[in-house]
Amino acid sequence: MDQALDWLIELESADSAQQARFQAWLRADPAHAEAFAQAEAIWNGQVIRDTANALGARTSRRQRLRAWIRPMVAAAVLLGIGYGIDLPLRLQADHLTVAGERQRLQLADGSSVLLNTRSAFSSQIDSQHREARLYEGEAFLDVPEARGLPLEIAAGPLRVSTQGSALSLRYLDGQARVQVQRGAADIHAASGGARLRLAAGDSVSLGPDGLGQRQRLDPARDLAWVQGRLVFDNCPLGQVLDELRRYYPGLIVTASPTLAKVNVTGNYRLDDPLDVVRSLAQVTSASLHELPRLLILN
Known part of the structure; x- marks a missing residue:
């Protein structure tokens, strides 16, 4: 998709040599053509046109693409706009949540699970297995003591073995994180074999660079x-908006790199993300354009 977006920009003023390279790129892999078609569909969609009109952009299509097509496409991917439903994920998961939704689950072993927004989760618990998997999103688990097998939880490349504990698991964009509130948990990477035991108040992340350093948890x-x-202290607005996008059933866009770097502090309720964006616009002196399923900060 990154390559498709680059081509979408380059083709705005492509010469014959660039056109030939583009055609060769399309032929190299069927996934290339699919990604480019999706990128074009998103750009030509009503949401993008509404955004350009709301911004009153006088810049060229090429400049607008460079400024905000990537965050727009990222949000569109998250919402399934132009991409359809992630059918394999829906077939695998027992429980799914949409934007702004949370689910409380009770597993067969007595474990309780709070599934956060845009999350997918499944479990298999019987006499031979005590396993769970977070396919994506975020979950908080309260796991009771049990004779025999601990609860084994997978979150992307991260594996957690625990009982008699309370912990949070998050898996988004290839990055997994576990935070232990109570008890202890044994952590290991699915590849590479790195292992770590976390106690109450410990946190660790696992990403493309491997297992990170143990961190201290700030529960509040x-x-x-x-x-x-949603609590943040002196965080860049862009980072806060990235988190809010998971809760808002539409697109949140800012076309200003300067605005995205402004540090903000706040403590907000997550059941009304629109109100949070309005408040953030006020404290940063940003203009806010509200359209159906689309918020634009500038």
Whole structure:
């Protein structure tokens, strides 16, 4: 998709040599043509046109593409706009949540699970297995003590073995994180064999660069979502908006790199992300354009 977006920009003023390279790229892999078609569909869609009109953009299509096509496409991918439903994920998961939704689950072993927004989760618990998997999103688990097998939880490349604990798991964009509120958990990477034991108050992430350093958990901030809150302290607005996009059933866009770098502090309820965006626009002196399923900060 990154390559498709680059081509979408380059083709705005492509010469014959660039056109030939583009055709060779399309032929190299069927996924290339599919990605380019999806990128074009998103750009030509009503949401993009509404955004350009709301911004009153006088820049060229090429400049607008460079400024905000990537975050727009990222949000569109998240919402399934131009991409359809992630059918394999829906077939695998027992439980799914949409934007702004949370689910409380009770597993067969007595474990309770709070599934956060845009999450997918399944479990298999019987006499031979005590397993769960977070396919994407975020979950908070309260796992009771049990004779025999601990609960084994997979979240992308991260594996967690635990019982008698309370912990949060998050898996988004290839990055997994576990935060232990109570008890302990054994952590290991699915590849590479790195292992770590976490105690209450510990947190660790696993991404493309491997297992990170042990961090201390700040429950009031890091687990605020469990209480339905979003807490941030001196964070760049762009980072806050990235988190809010998971809760809002539409697109949130800012076309200003400067605005995205403005640091903000706040403690907000997550059940009304539109109100949060309005508040953030006010404290940053940004203009906010509200359209159906589309918020634009500028």
